[in-house]
Amino acid sequence: MDLIFATHNKNKLKELRNILDTDINIKGLNEIGYFTEIEETGATLKENAIIKAKQIFNKYNTPVIADDTGLETDALNGEPGVLSARYAGEDKNSTDNINKLLKELSKHNNRKARFKTVIAFITAESEHTFEGSIEGSIAVKPTGDKGFGYDPVFIPQNYNISFAEMDGKEKNKISHRAEAVTKLANFLSKEYKNK
Ligand code: IMP
Numbered sequence: 263m264d265l266i267f268a269t270h271n272k273n274k275l276k277e278l279r280n281i282l283d284t285d286i287n288i289k290g291l292n293e294i295g296y297f298t299e300i301e302e303t304g305a306t307l308k309e310n311a312i313i314k315a316k317q318i319f320n321k322y323n324t325p326v327i328a329d330d331t332g333l334e335t336d337a338l339n340g341e342p343g344v345l346s347a348r349y350a351g352e353d354k355n356s357t358d359n360i361n362k363l364l365k366e367l368s369k370h371n372n373r374k375a376r377f378k379t380v381i382a383f384i385t386a387e388s389e390h391t392f393e394g395s396i397e398g399s400i401a402v403k404p405t406g407d408k409g410f411g412y413d414p415v416f417i418p419q420n421y422n423i424s425f426a427e428m429d430g431k432e433k434n435k436i437s438h439r440a441e442a443v444t445k446l447a448n449f450l451s452k453e454y455k456n457k
Contacts (some may be wrong), residue, residue, distance in 0.1 A: 263287070263450075266294060268318040268328035273410040280434055281443045286450065294322070307332050307344055311382035315389075325385045327446065331438065332378055333412050335363070335400060337370035346412070356411050360404055364415065373399045376426055377416065377438035381446050390449065394441025409433060 264287045275290040282288065289365055291297070300317050304310040307330040314328035332343045342363065350358035367373060371415035376394045378447035397419045406426030413425035418436060425433050434440045 264289070264324060266291070266318055266322060266324055268300065268314045268326055268407065270297075270299070271406045271410070274329065274439070277430070277434060277437075277439055278443055280430065281440055282447050282450075291318070291334075296321070297379070300328075302330065302344075302347070304330075305344065307378060307380040308382070308393075310344065311380045311391065312384075315382040315384040319384045323386065325383070327381055327383045329381045329439065331378055331380075331411075333363075333416070334376050334378060335367065336374040337372040338366055341366070349350055359410060360415050363400065363412070364402070375400050375416065377412075379438040379442045381439075381442045383446060383449070392442045392445035392449070394438045394443070394445070396436060396438045396441070 267275055267288050267290050269275060270291050272290070275288070276293045279288055294320065300314045302313065304313050310330035311328050314330065315326045318328070319326045330344075332346045334340045334343050342359070346359070348354070350362040370443045371383070374397075375394050376397045379393065381392045383392070398421075399417050399419075401415045401417050401424055404426070405427075406414050406424045407437040408429065409426045417423065418425065425437070
């Protein structure tokens with residue numbers, strides 16, 4: 263089947279292709295020539311995932327998935343959460359976001375955190391969401407150069423290295439997105455087996 267993944271993020275696309283079945287043909291937004299940023303105006307990860315998927319579905323009328331991810335910390339009452347991408351400001355990048363997070367957390371002892379992902383899957387007939395999460399903690403300084411986003415400061419529970427120090431395969435075995443994508447993959451293989 264053909265599926266559009268409503269993202270411009272090449273890393274996410276690569277992760278998804280590595281986890282999903284190979285007979286699903288996944289195209290990212292750059293590959294279909296859609297270069298406009300989709301505004302995340304929802305109050306929750308789930309709302310944002312649905313907003314992104316619907317915007318693309320309404321234009322292309324092809325099955326679409328979209329994800330939204332947030333990093334929650336206990337000491338900051340769940341921040342940056344739904345604001346993870348814009349934590350340091352609209353025009354800031356991942357390094358700025360990490361620096362802000364480390365500065366805010368330096369005032370606290372509790373460094374517990376988790377990544378959460380919601381994937382929305384929209385077709386002409388239905389709308390479904392799939393969730394994944396991973397517990398961990400925020401390191402005092404960034405380490406590693408793999409992955410993206412907050413990976414250099416996220417240490418998954420029961421590990422002593424950051425996501426950015428793991429190779430992609432290892433991250434894909436345990437990550438928030440892997441859990442949500444695996445749920446989506448199980449659903450797709452049941453629903454679309456004979457199509
Ligand atoms: P979004 O889902 O693309 O809106 O991502 C929200 C924020 O979380 C962005 O700052 C991303 O860079 C970051 N992010 C999303 N997924 C991951 C991940 O797997 N590791 C680290 N950061 C991530």
